Amino acid sequence: MKRVFVVAFVMALPGAASPQVGQPASAGAKAAASPHPSGVRRSALKAVEELTPVDDDIHVQLSEEDIEIAKRVHVGVVACELGASVTITASEKRPGFFSVKTKDASFRMHPVASRTGAIRLEDPKAGAMWLQLGNKSMLMSQKLGRRLADECISPDQAVVAEMLKKNPAPSILDAPAKGPAK
Numbered sequence: 001m002k003r004v005f006v007v008a009f010v011m012a013l014p015g016a017a018s019p020q021v022g023q024p025a026s027a028g029a030k031a032a033a034s035p036h037p038s039g040v041r042r043s044a045l046k047a048v049e050e051l052t053p054v055d056d057d058i059h060v061q062l063s064e065e066d067i068e069i070a071k072r073v074h075v076g077v078v079a080c081e082l083g084a085s086v087t088i089t090a091s092e093k094r095p096g097f098f099s100v101k102t103k104d105a106s107f108r109m110h111p112v113a114s115r116t117g118a119i120r121l122e123d124p125k126a127g128a129m130w131l132q133l134g135n136k137s138m139l140m141s142q143k144l145g146r147r148l149a150d151e152c153i154s155p156d157q158a159v160v161a162e163m164l165k166k167n168p169a170p171s172i173l174d175a176p177a178k179g180p181a182k
Helices: 002-012 027-033 042-051 064-070 155-166
Strands: 076-079 085-090 098-101 106-112 119-123 128-132 137-141 146-152
Touching: 064 106, 085 146, 098 119, 098 128, 106 128
Parallel strands: none
Antiparallel strands: 076 085, 085 098, 098 106, 106 119, 119 128, 128 137, 137 146
16 A cells, blocks of 8 residues: 555656656756656655565565575564664565564565575665574674674573573684594
8 A cells, every 4th residue: 555655656746757858957967867768767766666665575586495594583572782672573474574673774674595504684675684693693784884783682592692601612713622543
């Protein structure tokens, strides 16, 4: 419904559906106002694109591997450092898609396979990524090049973190245990 309203609003804007003729424009303004081949301005298309959630994007198709990864995503409110929190909600419309929200931002994410085995959700349009490890998670903005939320720990991750405190994993820099000489 929101999508239909946005498209109708954009089309109702004066000059949004047809190019302005006979009016000179500066080079910068001309690039921003130049019409798309469909006859709609680029700025209007961008506005519609920004309001279209990724889980409505039919171009994103999840594999069976992606669906399996999605089953392991921690959902709910996840507490982070400095009093921040991230809320992760599974999409009701499409299995495997998630809404990831902070105080200042909202993303529509889907799983992406990771070589390391970490659970990785991405919003390619917004350039954001949720990385879920065994003992903590973080929300990063690839566009801004910084973390939006760090040291996020769900109840399940808190259990793993406590186990790692009591029985730390061996460092890859530690000398390997010596076995019997051959």
